Amino acid sequence: MAILKLDKVTKKFGGLVAVNNVSLELEQGQLAGLIGPNGAGKTTIFNVITGVYRPDSGKVYFMGIDITKKKPHEIAALGIARTFQNIKLFHRMSVLDNVRVACHFRLKASVFSAVLDLPKYAREEREMTKESLDLLEAVGLKQLANESAGSLPYGYQRKLEIARALATRPKILLLDEPAAGMNPEETAELMRFIKRIRDEFGLTILLIEHDMKVVMGICEKITVLDHGCVIAEGSPKEIQNNPEVIKAYLGSGVYARS
Amino acid sequence: MYKQPSFWLTLIALVVFFAFISYAQNNFDAYVIRIMNVAAIYVILGVSLNLINGFTGQFSLGHAGFMAIGAYASALLYMSPELKAMNFFIKPLIWPLNRIQIPFFPALLIGGLLAAGAGFLVGAPCMRVKGDYLAIVTYGFSEIIRVLFNNLQSVTNGPLGLKGLPTYTNLWWSWGWAVFTVFFIKRLIDSSYGRALKAIRDNEEAAEAMGVNLFYHKTLAFVVGAFFAGIAGGLLGSLVMTIDPNAFNIMLTFQIVLIVLLGGLGSITGTVISGVLIAVLMEWLRIVETPMKIFGITIPGISGMRMLIFSIILMISVLFFRHGILGDREFSWQGVISFFKRRQSNRGG
Incomplete structure (x- = not known):
């Protein structure tokens, strides 16, 4: 059974749909990545999981418990840290x-x-x-x-x-851009560090990262978001070759030329 | 705890301090004793407001309201039925308050507990507002208390206030409570609960994400702060012998905020020093309100000049000494010991 499950989560801010019908599953012990261009809704997903935001629709399950309406401190106590x-x-x-x-x-x-x-x-x-x-x-x-x-x-x-x-003795650790502002050496050390704490503390880790070296280097599963929607999901290899992902990051051919 | 030298040093300091207090109570003249009493009450007020404003970071302006509750509740309990009958000549006091009289200490405690209850009522909705808005809400609360007490003729005697209260407050009571307040709040902020409060001050969102229950801890700060404000109100009532709702206005809160800001948001030591300092200054600055003759020019005495000077002090301290006297540093025996050791080694080398 998945340790964390997002079931068709939608979060709107006024007219902006920050997270659109996102479903996501994390397996016990997994080291997963969440990537996407700026404004794709990655941090909003973290805030929904940790109870800072209440989604407009959809549910969040942690070890089978519905945590959608719980407060941040209750969720932290259950075992999700960030x-x-x-x-x-x-x-x-x-x-x-x-x-x-x-x-x-x-x-x-x-x-x-x-x-x-x-x-x-x-x-x-x-x-x-x-x-x-x-x-x-x-x-x-x-x-x-x-x-x-x-x-x-x-x-x-x-x-x-x-x-x-x-x-907080978490079961799941959510890392929001852990490598931001680090030089390549620090980043390499951080990657080793994240892997080590995952094994040492028996954690499941979900991380947001812009540094592709980190994401491709340590994540076992990657979810790609764009404009609040999941556009791809899979192993680093699959993601690297996914045309949808390339389009989201670089723009489609037509726009790129003009 | 009991094996550390600091524990014994504190104990010795307390014994010396209370020996001084008992000497002062018997030998000093009434005027000096009164200033010392006021100083103790300011210390209680400053330290308890610092718990809410300085350590928990919730800018509250409700202290005068909590004081009013403590002052009235305790006075209505320790006044004799005859004295109450004399005071309430427009409308009689409601039953059973017109019959009962209890000793000073339990009356104070009940006053403090009622203020703490009010602290809970204010602290709980304050989950929704922050910063300036919180200041307005808490100020609104203390105004509501004032207006309410002005109009509850059959409970508070309205704007006439309560007069001729028996003077129970002496240096033992006031400084005893001041020492207890400092002890309680110092121990509280050094404990795990205190760390949670400081975490809320530093970053509310992160504190919540780390499992700190915001509701519980913010309310805790308000309840504890309000309790001691209520006690201080009770002590003040019995010291000045007369209370009326308008004595607990925004100017009183302003004075307490001044004590906290001057002492340093987040420093108990600083608050104690500035509490005593303000009490002394309040008296000493009376000379600016008396008619003066400077270089042949006669300046008439203007009452209220003292508050002007305090406003200037506040402005200067906010502009140039943001962190007050001590910032968030604290007195500690370790600090004193290492200070003397350093001096000794300097002299040696």
């Missing part, structure tokens, strides 16, 4: 605190036991801190744990965002 196209860290907080925030929803101790630092809370706090430090170690940021997140260099901020997403 990163953002334009990095959205908690800038004034430390690197460690950024990750610990993402553990917060699992906290069982009440506000009062947190304020009084009762043993129940203290134990949970220790566990959260340990888990967060382990995650920071996994992404190679442990030595920067006490720095302010806003002061990190760009590449580290991307990694911190992924570490933060992992702290």
Whole structure:
């Protein structure tokens, strides 16, 4: 059974149909890509999956549960985590605190036991801190744990965002343009990193990316969007040779000549 | 926690502080004691507003409303039935409020809890509005409270207010509550809940995507902030001995916002310092309201000049010292210890 299933999802903004009747399935453990020209509706799909937008029609299923009407924090708690196209860290907080925030929803101790630092809370706090430090170690940021997140260099901020997403213990990780603004070396490292965390944490990953080297290099399945519609779906090879895709990216022959 | 030196240092500091308070209560003159009481109340107000505005990033202007609820609720509970009968000469106070009298502490607590309930009612719909709009909604709330209290003749005595309240507030009560407020809110913002609040301040969308329940946490900030504002209102009522709805107007909220901005949004230490500072300045600046003779020119005393000066201070601080006295830095024993160590090593080398 598919771990994530979009069933004929449509999302309109006024007269603009951002996502048009899109159906999409992700298998457990898959590393899938979502590509398309600017404005194709890729990020809107992420926002629909994570509950930021409610679709006008269609349904989203996660492990068989209908999550279409759930709130973003509920969906995060169920096991779908994301990163953002334009990095959205908690800038004034430390690197460690950024990750610990993402553990917060699992906290069982009440506000009062947190304020009084009762043993129940203290134990949970220790566990959260340990888990967060382990995650920071996994992404190679442990030595920067006490720095302010806003002061990190760009590449580290991307990694911190992924570490933060992992702290929610997701089953699915949605990455929105993880390689944006990276040089070729950083991109190559990022590709290895994404594959590694997929295997290490047993994740299913869906990523949006403009860098074709990344998409073709690591994705097992690619979905191509154009003007809100799915125009192609398949392995990287199939996609590269699909005339529809070439048309969407480069324009049709007639327009290209004129 | 109990093994760290900072815990013992805090304990010692508190013992010394309260020794000073008890000395002050018995030996200082009434005028100084009153300023110290006001300072404590400002500290409570500033720190509790900072929780909402500074740490959670929800710009609220509703503090005067919460204070009014706390002040009235507690006063109506701790006043004696005879005193109430004397106050309510136009319309009698409704039953059962006209019969009961309870001690000061539980009255304060109930006032705080009612304010916290109002905090919930304001915080919950604030899920829908942000930024400037939130400021307007919360300001609207505090105006509604004021108008309501002006018209609920048989509960609040309307614009006549309550007069001759017994003075229970002393330095023990006021500074005891101030210390408790600082302790509670400091512990709260350093906990996992506090991190969630700060995450909401830094980026609401990301916080929600990381599983932070926005509704719960924003409401939490409002409820806790309003509770302490209610307590401060109760303390203030019993200190100034008279309350009327119009005392809790926008100028009062403005003063608290000034305390928070001067101290630094997101710094409890800064808020404590600026709370005390403003309380002292408020008194000291009374000299600008008295008639003065400068170089032979007589300037008549203009009441309200103090607020003008505060406005100028606010403008200067917003223009040039955005982060207030301390920004979002905090006092810590580690900081003090390392400061002295550095000085020592400088002297040695």
